[in-house]
Every structure is written in structure tokens, then in C-alpha cells.
Amino acid sequence: MSPPPKLRVYIEKGQSLRGEYVFTEAFTIGREESCDVWIQEQMVSRKHADVVFEQGRWWLKDAHSANGTYVNGEKVDQVPLACDTQVELGMNGAVLSFDVEESDAEMTALETEPARSASVTQIINKYFDEGGEKDAGLHTMMVRNAFAQVQKKHKKKYYKIIAVFAALLVVTAGYAVYQQIIIQKQKGLAQDIFYQLKEIEVARAQSPSQSTEPDTDLLKLNQDYEEVLTQLGVYQEDLDVEEKLILRVARIFGECEVGLPEGFVGEVKRYIEKWKSTRRFSQAINRARSNNYIGEIVRRMQEQGLAPQFFYIALQESDFRLNACGPPTRYGYAKGMWQFIPMTAKDYGLRVGPREKDPVADPQDERHDFGKATHAAARYIRRIYKTDAQASGLLVIASYNWGERRVAGLIKRMPDKPRDRNFWRLMEDHIDQFPDETYNYVFSIFSAAVIGENPRHFGFEFDNPLQGADTAFAAQD
Secondary structure (H helix, E strand, C coil): CCCCCCEEEEEEECCECCCEEEECCCEEEECCCCCCEEECCCCCCCCCEEEEEECCEEEEEECCCCCCEEECCEEECEEECCCCEEEEECCCCEEEEEEECCCCCCCCCCCCCCCCCHHHHHHHHHHHCCCCCCCCCHHHHHHHHHHHHHHHHHHHHHHHHHHHHHHHHHHHHHHHHHHHHHHHHHHHHHHHHHHHHHHHHHHHHHCCCCCCCCCHHHHHHHHHHHHHHHHHCCCCCCCCHHHHHHHHHHHHCCCCHHHCCCCHHHHHHHHHHHHHCCCHHHHHHHHHHHCCCHHHHHHHHHHCCCCHHHHHHHHHHHCCCCCCEEEEECCEEEECCCCECHHHHHHCCCCCCCCCCCCCCCCCCHHHCHHHHHHHHHHHHHHHHHCCCCCCHHHHHHHHHHCHHHHHHHHCCCCCCCCCCCHHHHHHHCCCCCCHHHHHHHHHHHHHHHHHHCHHHHCCCCCCCCCCHHHHHHHHC
């Protein structure tokens, strides 16, 4: 009997010693340290679930947990695990993803090459094998001499062709090197222009008086940047649709398209597949639409000069649930759609209710008030954006999850320029300190924003939820 295939477990949401586990035999999941997958979350029972290999596949079985086990928002007693299965331990609790490693396909036997015709072999040996017959006849010698002369002529011809081809290779290689030098210079120029724009944006954001008049220098820099992008063919027609969307969203979040690290596009696509594997994205967007949340969120972000795409922070934090309560932290329970901890809520004028130390919704807690909490969230994001994050949207998202004060300390050690203050540099310089949770958080929000630009392309049955949202809200007013 063959052993079970490897089962990989990813901690998408929740506190755990590791972000990834690999198993080839049965294991347990729970809050007790003795569990093989130890999840340090209040919603998780001491022994929450068992994972076993039965009937030729892996199964997750709820171990009579207090808060239940959910798949796609539905409570289950057991569920078969396949590639990209996502399980929630308690409603809005820890989230685990499972991947079953496919077994290698069996190799098919190669057919042996048929033996060559004996007559062909005999002819080759007789006429063209120099080590063949020593006392060859007149006819055989004539054939050999004729073949030798033909070979000599062909060799001269081939030498000329090879010489010409070699010369062409040298010219082509030289031109390719020259082209690469030009491309690298254009990329450097694009980044120079882009970060000039960012420095102006940061300076204007920090200025107490902001003019409403159009900045001609800023307009000229934008035109120059677009021209260089066109020359580089960044958004060329044959580029994959998804790659174009990823580049566009990177620009929206304040990252230079030509400065993205290698592997970034592929990593975003991996997270897009995770969203596509569950109904969570659709359900959350439907909830936001049915409760008329989208227009208000977009309006509040735009009031603060922020991209509407910060809307997806609320999706990742709570799935747009007003009464959401997060896990305990040393700062208290995070609550509401925007998951404010008590200290931050008070900093932004929200009244914290008398049950702030209990993991339950509190009608007297303004973190559960959609309008007030959304206004506070926009102002909070704006403050991070214009100060230490230096207009990097991905740094803002990382700060929102990891703790703006904790990230700020690391960011302040970085050079004081937008060019050098970005998410990639933060990860590179502090890889040992960078939590998996924050990495997943940033890529989940970024990939959700990419899907949101064109949901139908990714198989969702609705249009861009942000399209015209500000106009729709204004009409309701």
C-alpha cells in the first residue's frame, strides 16, 4: 500500500509558531501546545480538529469544538481536503489552507529504436567506412573518391556559411548588449521620474496649505513618465491581462512598475488563485453592496487623498462585518469592520464601550459604528501614508496589520527617501523579523484589489465594485 501524499498546511490567519507545516500521517489542530498544529487563538478549541488519511484521501474532522469549523461560511463536521482547501476555525477565527501534493505520474516505457536495415548498414560499410574492405574493387573506389570530393566542396561552402553566421552572431550580440544598455538606462530614468513624483506627493501631503491649482511641473513629470513607459513597452498589447492589472494596481498603491522585484507577479497570481478557490470574496463584496458600504468607504478615502483600493483592507480584516471581534492582543481586542484596537480607536475619536475586554460586540462601542469607524480608518491610513510610509501603499497595509508603531521603528532606520522606503526594501532588510502573517496580509489585500479591477476576468459574476461607487454614494445623499 503506497503512503499518503504529503499534506501542506498554511496558516493564512492566526497566531502560530510557524506559517507552514507538512504532514504524511494523521495530526491534530488546536490551542493546546501538544497539538501538532498549535494555533494560539481564543476562537480555537484546545483540540479543535483531527486530520486523518482515510479511503484514499485526507479528511479534516471537527473534534466537537466549541466554535465550530467552517468552509465557505458553512459549518461542517468533516471535509475532504484537496488543493487550495480553506478552513476557518470558528466564525471569523483562524484560517488554514491545505494543499495535497500530487503523486508523480508513472513513467511509460520507451520503445526501442527499430534495428536498421541490414542492407543499408552493408552499403555504408562497403562504400564509406575507411576501415572497411582493404582490397576494394574499382567501382567501390570510384564511389569513395567521388564522395570525398563532394565532402571537400561542401566543407568549403560550410566554412564560408559558418564564418558569415559567426560575424552575424557578433553583430547581433553587440546590438543586443547595446539594446540592454538602452533599456536599463530607460528603466533608471523611469524610476528617477517616478520617485521625483513621489517626493513631490509626500511634500504636498505634509504641507499645511494645499493649493487647488494644477501643478504644471507635476503634470510634466507625469507625461514624461508615461512616455518612458510607452518606450519600454511596459503595457504592450500582447502582455497578459492579469500582468497588466497587477502593474496597474502596483502603480495605484505607489510602487513603480519597472521596479517590481522578480517573482512578484507570480506571487500575486498565486494569491489570486487562493481567492478564486473560495466563496469568501464574492460573499464579502455582496455584503458590502447590500449594506451600501462601498460608496461611503470610497468617499472617505478620497476625502483623505487616498486610493479607493484601501477599501480591501476592510475585506481582509472583517469581510465587512460590523460586529467582528478579533483575537486577544496585548493591546486588547480588535473590534468592528476596521478592527481597531482600543488605543488606536481612542486616538481617532471613537468611544470604546464598557465591554472592551470581552470578545463580543458592544452596542456602546463606536468601533461597531460603520460611519464613524470608516471615517476614523481613512484618517488613520492617511496619517501612516503621508509620514513614515512615504506614500507607499504597501507599507501602509503592512503597518495596518503589523502595528504602525512597530513598523515605524524599522522604517525610520531606512533612508529618508520614497525611493528607499518601500515594502520590498523593508522585507529585504528585516526578513528575520518579518512575520508570515503580515506577508500574507499584504499579498491578500493586493491580490483582492487586482481581482476587483476586473472580477469577471477571474470568474466572478459581478463588475468592479469600486467603479462609480463615489458617484453612486453622492446620488444617495
